[in-house]
Amino acid sequence: MTPDIRLVDAFAADLDEHHELHLAVSRADYPNVAPPTRETVLARLRDPDVDLGERLFWTARVDGRLAGAFAAQLPVDGNEHLSMIRLVVHPELRRRGIGTQLLRTAASVLRQRGRLIAEVSRVESNSPGARFAAALGFRTVNTSVFQLLEFAEVDPAVWDVSPPAGYRLVRWIGRAPDHLVESYARARRAIGDAPPGESAFRTPDWTVARVRRLEAAYLEHGIERRVVAAVADDQVVGLTELDLQPLRPDLAAQRDTAVLAAHRGHGLGQAMKASMLRWITADKPDVQRVWTSTAVANQYMADVNHRLGFATVRRYSVVNRELAGL
Missing domain, CATH: 3.40.630.30 (Gcn5-related N-acetyltransferase (GNAT))
Structure with missing residues (x-):
């Protein structure tokens, strides 16, 4: 399976399909947490963290279906070495290399932009995301609490x-x-x-x-x-x-x-x-x-x-x- 991976404009993204993607991820990975509303997903698409600079956004599709999404922000003012990233893959389409291909496609662009390190700010312990990150060589560098x-x-x-x-x-x-x-x-x-x-x-x-x-x-x-x-x-x-x-x-x-x-x-x-x-x-x-x-x-x-x-x-x-x- 070769996903169609493209760099896209997050502001023009289809809210319904991104909401469906995040709902599926939430239900599979965080069953004890309230699922994201349409407004929550819209905010993720339209309101990047301003403090973290420019945002790049990729999608992966399989037979036209949205299978995953990858966002990277490029902080400045002393953080030009860093990219802050977020990756989600539909639970029904995992273990097919889609997340890895998204990450590698984005990494090539980020390296061209002079970035040396990719960092994820929120990874739930013992989650599929944590296991995926560890398998790809990511290491834990800090621990925080959500209040x-x-x-x-x-x-x-x-x-x-x-x-x-x-x-x-x-x-x-x-x-x-x-x-x-x-x-x-x-x-x-x-x-x-x-x-x-x-x-x-x-x-x-x-x-x-x-x-x-x-x-x-x-x-x-x-x-x-x-x-x-x-x-x-x-x-x-x-x-x-x-x-x-x-x-x-x-x-x-x-x-x-x-x-x-x-x-x-x-x-x-x-x-x-x-x-x-x-x-x-x-x-x-x-x-x-x-x-x-x-x-x-x-x-x-x-x-x-x-x-x-x-x-x-x-x-x-x-x-x-x-x-x-x-």
């Missing part, structure tokens, strides 16, 4: 957390204020202190130019990026970020939280996240839940999330390998 907060199940009183003396919280949607953007970019680099394991992803070179470029990209994709920042002496010393996507009005994504080393130990992370949750519930009543992920090694932040009402729902691995040899 979920259901607003209906949490007492809002746990978010009554004030910033410590000497700090104030500033918030914005979209564009960082001009007088704070430089210190915001500096504070953004503090995420690099979180334990990365052996992931090939490096903390980006956060500059004002990168901040402004990503802000424009969020706007272009209709993503509402909210920021709560901790400020001392008119300088941003900590931040937490949350995304709202138009295709998933019920779900918010809690993104990075970072505090400069000199300002840690005062509870700023919890105060900023609590402020964000109060803000969202006050003016976004359609949002029902918030998800986030945290490295297992970052137990401090996982505990902060638990105190705010997040529950850990599953663990997953980050795996990677060199593109050479694929």
Whole structure:
């Protein structure tokens, strides 16, 4: 069986057949997890992770039927060696070499683009995907937990957390204020202190130019990026970020939280996240839940999330390998 593999425009993809593919994968691999809705699949097709740069998208067809899909994103600003990938193959068509051919076809293009490593950020332990990756030489380089907060199940009183003396919280949607953007970019680099394991992803070179470029990209994709920042002496010393996507009005994504080393130990992370949750519930009543992920090694932040009402729902691995040899 030789699949027809093509590089395509994900924005023009047929939603019905991609939804059927992801439903089949979900039912076979994750029977205890709610299957993806059409809106979830549409968001995967139309809303790539802006922070991870350009996206390339391949499909594999067998006798005209969608058999699999492969996405790769090409981060920049210090990560030009890396490609972040995602691969799915229909359960009925597995063990026929389709996934391997998709990976090898994409790897050839990625190498031509100067990428050296392929990394998958979410692989469920003991899943078919984990076994497939291991068979192809991918190794586990980090482990994270997926955490979920259901607003209906949490007492809002746990978010009554004030910033410590000497700090104030500033918030914005979209564009960082001009007088704070430089210190915001500096504070953004503090995420690099979180334990990365052996992931090939490096903390980006956060500059004002990168901040402004990503802000424009969020706007272009209709993503509402909210920021709560901790400020001392008119300088941003900590931040937490949350995304709202138009295709998933019920779900918010809690993104990075970072505090400069000199300002840690005062509870700023919890105060900023609590402020964000109060803000969202006050003016976004359609949002029902918030998800986030945290490295297992970052137990401090996982505990902060638990105190705010997040529950850990599953663990997953980050795996990677060199593109050479694929």
